[in-house]
Amino acid sequence: MELEPQESTPSREVPGAGNRSKIYPWVVFALILGLMMSDYMSRQVLSSVFPVLKAEWHLSDSQLAGLTSVVALTVGVLALPISLVADRWGRVRSVVVMAGMWSVATILCAAAGNYAQLFGARFLIGFGEAAYASVGMAVILGVFSPRLHASLSGSVIGAGFLGSVVGVALGGILADRIGWRGAFVIMAAFGLCLVVLFRILVNEQRLARHAADQQIPGTRAPGIGRAPISSLFTNASLACAYVGAGMQFFVAGVLLAWLPSYFNRYHDMAAADAGLTASAFVLLIGAGTVACGIAADRIGRRRPERRWSAAIAYGAISMVCLMIGFQLDNGPAQLTLIGIGAFFCSGFTGATTAVVASLSHPSIQASAFGVGTLANNVFGLALGPLVVGLMSDRLGLLGALQWVPLASVLSIVVLVLGVRLYPAGLRKLASVELKTSGEISEASTDALASPVSIPRSSEPVIARSVETARPSIH
DSSP: OOOOOGGGSOOTTSTTOTTSOSSHHHHHHHHHHHHHHHHHHHHHHHHHTHHHHHHHHTOOHHHHHHHHHHHHHHHHHHHHHHHHHHHHHOHHHHHHHHHHHHHHHHHHHHHOOSHHHHHHHHHHHHHHHTTHHHHHHHHHHTTSOGGGHHHHHHHHHHHHHHHHHHHHHHHHHHHHHHOHHHHHHHHHHHHHHHHHHHHHHOOHHHHHHTOOOOOOTTSOOOOSSBOOGGGGTSOHHHHHHHHHHHHHHHHHHHHHHHHHHHHHHHSOOOHHHHHHHHHHHHHHHHHHHHHHHHHHHHHTSSOTTHHHHHHHHHHHHHHHHHHHHTTSOSSHHHHHHHHHHHHHHTTHHHHHHHHHHHTSOGGGHHHHHHHHHHHIIIIIITHHHHHHHHHHHHHOHHHHHTTGGGHHHHHHHHHHHHHHTHHHHHHHHHTOOOBOHHHHHHHOHHHHHSTTTSOTTTGGGTTHHHHHHOGGGO
């Protein structure tokens, strides 16, 4: 199929852009990052008010963990089906609906009168956030070159951790000054403002005009069809990337949920001070996610399979530092080791997301990232805080945290297997048969009518995932 030059369609919606604006992709990037921050602000503000809720409602650690895990579990279960809907119904519309829903649900948290009502509101937050990371990531990667994918992916996840920092730190301060309910309202207001801005500035037509255009010599020319969803579940290397990343998120999820309580109980800090201290460590997690993603892009620039090695190295460093750190007595050495472990504990994210992009077809990339979100939440962000909450009721919080770094061992084993299967995974992707527009029409008229059922933004970039991953192409 002959591709039409993108300059043939003027980009009139972007003032001063000419045929294509160099600024517009970064506008989209900034808005997606802002909403990712809102996502995690709404999710993590709860951690900063754990001590207040525990005292006010007489809750156990397992009940507190349930309030955290219900969000992650809901996100994990619903990420894939909602991502599938978004790939067909429209990614932009899906982002607007999802962000609006989690913001309204955050207001409902502020109105909760008991544990059951708060639990239900937290479930609705998870419902709204379920596919945002996967759909938002697909929107961003669609308008940027594959050589930036690990850096961009790491930045998106890093924005989530930055949102966690704001949620935990600001939540603790607001809880002290205006009460914990007011903290939830402020987080919701930030999200609703960004929803309005995103709706005004971003639409499917603009994204299509600014789609990254890279046809790689020696690869199949882009078609107008869609890859089958089954291709996400029959690629062994891709499955290893999903599971290995999810297991490593076990560690990051625990630190996000339990560091405020750890400092409150074992360093004799008030709730606000514990939240501020924990937020510094969460900021290290976010900074490490971004920095390690950039490093992974550099490491894998000529040999993309080295991104696997980067992810493995980050997990190993984090495991050793956290394992030693939580065994030491309180002091500068302990905090330094925990800080280093926090910096590297989510460093794998950019590398594994780029690997997922390289092993999945662009037409179903939101769904591919949705499967990743499922794994990240089920194996990590939901399971980690819940397991530590249950262990804490028996061993104490510190005793539970001392066992957490061992989850990295399982992650490393799976990622090592994934890199060994990587060449076969690339061949599997190359052999995927696409459905043509006629076949899609026969299968589902509604899918064909959707603005993204045959994504224009994906047509020019069908081969970009192979460029990102396969050394033999260069």
